[in-house]
């Protein structure tokens with residue numbers, strides 16, 4: 330696993346937004362031609378094999394597992410998993426940067442195209458023979474989905490590590506889907522300092538943390554995720570709305586929405602090159 334991967338954008342809300350947009354465009358549709366423009370992203374199959382499996386296949390389901398986009402092809406054509414990682418995304422409208430197109434799904438009746446673009450080519454496109462093989466591969470590298478994990482399951486997984494709570498929440502093997510932005514937001518809403526050892530949380534704090542994960546992710550999905558710079562866009566090329574109303578991420582020196590103390594920006598152990606934002610009053614260390 331590369332150093333930046335555990336905190337990669339897009340996170341769960343952005344991938345869920347992609348999946349919802351893709352579902353309306355791809356689910357139940359027949360792929361006339363699956364065009365592979367960049368074989369570099371492929372794992373477990375060649376460009377020729379993938380094109381053959383895609384040609385004439387019906388997309389029977391579009392789902393999400395953690396930060397994976399999962400396309401199930403009918404007639405035993407297998408499972409296509411796309412991991413957008415840092416800079417991948419889908420387009421239902423003509424992509425703004427056509428040189429970054431890596432895959433194109435050309436659909437039949439009516440004709441339409443869905444593009445997968447990846448600016449820095451850090452994403453992956455994997456093929457699995459069936460849903461079981463895909464689920465096994467996911468389980469080897471991930472804990473439960475952040476929207477599905479139970480309170481006690483979360484508590485039990487955090488109790489195993491004395492790392493800071495923020496890097497623990499971002500570890501995809503602990504729970505899948507949370508990265509740098511939503512870890513900061515969740516911890517603010519749960520009123521927990523980001524450097525508290527994960528194993529030191531009291532039962533009431535674990536209650537708040539579990540509730541905050543569900544609430545923040547659900548709110549972010551409703552707002553279609555977080556966009557900044559030239560990064561994530563929805564399938565229609567629009568910016569997500571979460572960072573227009575969030576509590577701490579990117580709000581250095583701005584007043585806390587609860588207590589009005591300035592939000593701090595800092596670096597914490599275990600997170601290379603990723604800033605952490607928190608309120609020193611609302612998220613006291615003790």
Ligand SMILES: [Zn+2]
Nearest residue numbers: 585588608611
């Ligand atoms: Zn505060």
